[in-house]
Amino acid sequence: MSESAYTQLLDLAAGLFLLAAVFVLWRRELTAIVRIFALQGVALFAIAALLGVHEERWDLLAVAAGIGALRAGVLPHLMRRALAASGETRETQPLVNVAASLLTAAALTLLAYAVSRPLVELDPSPATRALPVGLAVVLIGFFTLVTRRRALSQVVGFLLLDNGITAVAFLAASGVPLIVELGVSFDVLLAVLVLQILTTRMRAAFGRTDIDDLRELRD
């Protein structure tokens, strides 16, 4: 693969990755949010695979395949099941309205670019130049986590955060060691499974999954 084609494809994948995070903020239908999240998993797979091919590290390709299967396949499938069980279709009342959260996402992206400038200047290459994209996704994921009320969109926010962290790891250091990546992936999978059970329990207790209902701690 030639250098310019690699840069172009990497930029395209990074752009798609960021765009998916933005669309999660934009859309209200929970099924659409899950679908966009799966798309983001594909973009993350593309980033990792491109880095692996470019640096000719075939273990990276294996990690990329694992990440793709988990984030574009297993996690969306689990979320879809939770969604079907809960019967909710829309994120009705985010704490910050959609137009304002889109503008906040714009500000967060600029913040990510400003913060990561010194990091990029250490070693300017196509991969590190896309580093701010990963950081922006981390910030947007955190924002989603804070402002959304439905349990499922909070799960997606958490997963966006994690996707962003993984992307930063790939872009900055061509990925973490395999064992760490495995640990993180199982962690995420477990978190989603726990949250799925939590959603079911919440629905049984309150009839909906509005996080605001969880005010008191009990044994």
Place this chain on the structure above:
Amino acid sequence: MNAVGTAAVAAQVVLVTAGAPLLTGLMRQVRARMEGRAGAGIGQPWRDFRKLLRKEPITPVGTGPAFRTAPLLLVATAAVIAALVPLASTATPVSRNADLIVVVALLALGTVALALAGLDTGTAFGGMGASREMTVIALVEPTILLAVFALSIPAGTTNLPAIIAGRIHDPARLASPAGLLAAVALAVVTLAETGRLPVDNPSTHLELTMIHEAMILEYAGPDLALVELGAQMRLTVLLGLLASLFAPWGIATSASVAAVVLAFVLFAVKVALLGAALAAAEVFWAKLRLFRVPELLAGSFLLALLAVTASYFLTGE
């Protein structure tokens, strides 16, 4: 070079003016066919235009110069834009003045003239339409400027022919993330600026939803004909601008006659295809609630901003 260039500019203005009603007719025809109606034919907007021109000009009592000059300003700005934008040739005598910011400002001038005319009539509908139009334009304008900025970074200039010539010679710019994001942002903004679905419904007279129609409710006769022609020309020019920026193949960069003629044919085909696609898409779209429109426009603003950041940071220039 000058003779061919001048002829190309004149031909652009004539083609846009004559073709704009035909484009609207084509879009209505596509829509009618897809909805199972026979449709009035592609020439219907021209027949309407002729009928309106023959009528006696009437202005409502109490209206001032803003009401009377708005139709002329609308058509004049659209014609100037049609001359400036390199729809078919980048080597024209006006190409050095064809700055994208000038084009955006001219578009805004036409919009503001029409909004002032709506206020001038003093009716409830006129004021309502003007206030809505200003809400939309306040969000549209920064988006266009940002998208333009994103496109001008690789070219190093905001001169339109230079941007388009750069994109012809370096097609990789078309598929870059910045280019794609700017394309989507500009497409959304074009829908808002020309009052198409899902922002405004061009074929409604329902008072609760209309924006553009509310402002021109008091016009009659030749003035109405001019307003409608102006709106149609703006749609044609904006679709042409989109086609030139994001599908620049075939635009003449030299002053050869054959290239310019081919470019005109391609321009007509591209705009007709874009218009037909838009009309076909509109069949499946519903109009957004007015309170949802800022959401859509904020989204396209964000896309434009991402386009700027992508083209500035990813290329590392």
